[in-house]
Amino acid sequence: MDNEFSPDLITLLDESGVEHNFEILDQIEENNKSYFALMPVYENSEDMLYSSGEYTILEAVDIDGEEQLAEVEDEDLRRRLSDIFEERFNDMFYE
Numbered sequence: 001m002d003n004e005f006s007p008d009l010i011t012l013l014d015e016s017g018v019e020h021n022f023e024i025l026d027q028i029e030e031n032n033k034s035y036f037a038l039m040p041v042y043e044n045s046e047d048m049l050y051s052s053g054e055y056t057i058l059e060a061v062d063i064d065g066e067e068q069l070a071e072v073e074d075e076d077l078r079r080r081l082s083d084i085f086e087e088r089f090n091d092m093f094y095e
């Protein structure tokens with residue numbers, strides 16, 4: 001069976017070592033950096049009903065030779081990336 005349409009999932013550890021699952025909605029490359037739009041994945045479908053539906057934008061960073069994902073701290077950059085992701089989402093879902 002072909003899993004071409006199954007979601008791309010990733011598990012991340014927070015600062016406390018707790019695992020969180022996300023679906024990778026999209027990825028963009030800009031200025032030699034990778035940015036990801038991630039949506040939380042819920043184990044309980046009822047939790048999804050109460051979700052705000054917001055996604056998170058993280059950037060790939062190199063920490064001690066290991067690639068990790070971190071918050072985009074620059075608010076202007078985060079807004080600009082959000083605009084780019086929103087435009088791409090609209091193109092994917094409404095065309």
